[in-house]
Amino acid sequence: METFYRAIIVFIAGYIFLRVTGKKAVAQMHTFDLLYILVLTNIISTPVEVGNIGKSIIYATITVILYKILVRLSLHNKLRWLLYESPTVLIHNGDIDRQGLKKVRMPMNELLSQLRVKGYIDTQNIAIAVMESTGNISVIPKSEHRPVQPNDLKLKVSKTYLPIPLIMxxxxxxxxxxxxxxxxxxxxxxxxxxxxxxxxxxxxTYLENGTLFIDNNAIIEHKSDPYYYKPGRDN
Structure with missing residues (x-):
């Protein structure tokens, strides 16, 4: 019974610590997803140091069960807001939300860097930018600055086709x-x-018209052609 209580205490304490650390530290993962990986990895590696395989397996089993329970609970709307952190608005209607930046502990230069990665260079052109609970930043541009869509021009386009790989x-x-x-x-x-x-x-790959596209090991050389410049010393 003591083993069971210890596993629960470690799991809950780790979850709280990661929540306090903030969303930036767990980018790409939800807090308890990352905690699950960290705890399980540590538990599995314990027998190498301690030599107690049986107790480690019990700890790991309890951790997996706790994770499964949390994932199942997160499907319920009322509990989702407790388990997941709320999205944080960073930019709204072109205005930078300084309180939002302070909340997620993100300096201005990092925000601008994240926006450049997504292809945005001017905060005035952004309708809303939000840091999601996974730590990722979602950006929606203002309508006059978003890419033109076929519907805007009333164009009829063909259905999207995904080339099917036949050889990899x-x-x-x-x-x-x-x-x-x-x-x-x-x-x-x-x-x-x-x-x-x-x-x-x-x-x-198998193309829409029934033909094959092939990329082989042959590399076409374009010596001294500035349009085919490759960064680095291998020119």
Whole structure:
């Protein structure tokens, strides 16, 4: 029983500490997701240092159960606001929310850096920027500064098609061939027409028009062409 209580105490204490640390520290993950990974990793590594495998397995099992319970509870609207931190507004209608920045402990230069990464250089053009509970920043530009959409121009566009990979890293993806109701013979016939070999192909995808796009190991050299400049010393 003492083992059970200790696991619960460690889990709850770690959760509180991470919540106090703030959303920036747990970017990409919710607080208890990160805590689950940290605690479970530490528990699993304990037998290497202590040699008590049985107790470590019990701790790990309790931790997994607690995590599953928290995930299930987070599906309920009333408990979600308790388990997840609320989004924090950083910019609203072009105005920077200094209280929001102070709350998430983000300096101005970091905010501007995050906006540049997302392609925004002027805060005045942003309708709202929010730090989500995962630590990510969501940005919605003002309507006059957002990219033009086909509906804006009343254009009818074709349905989006996702190229289907058939070869990746010189390995045939048979389940995608089966999905397309094609077989290995068809693929080899197509490769023969294009004078390609499976072992030389990095990526081959099935296109909307029924043809193959192939990217092989061959690299086209563009010596001294400024449009093909590559940063670094390998020029």
């Amino acid at each position: 890293d010189s390995q045939i993806i048979y389940h995608n061939l089966k999905y397309l109701k094609l077989d290995r013979d068809w693929l080899y016939n197509e490769l023969e027409k294009m004078e390609e070999k499976v072992e030389n192909i990095i990526l081959a």
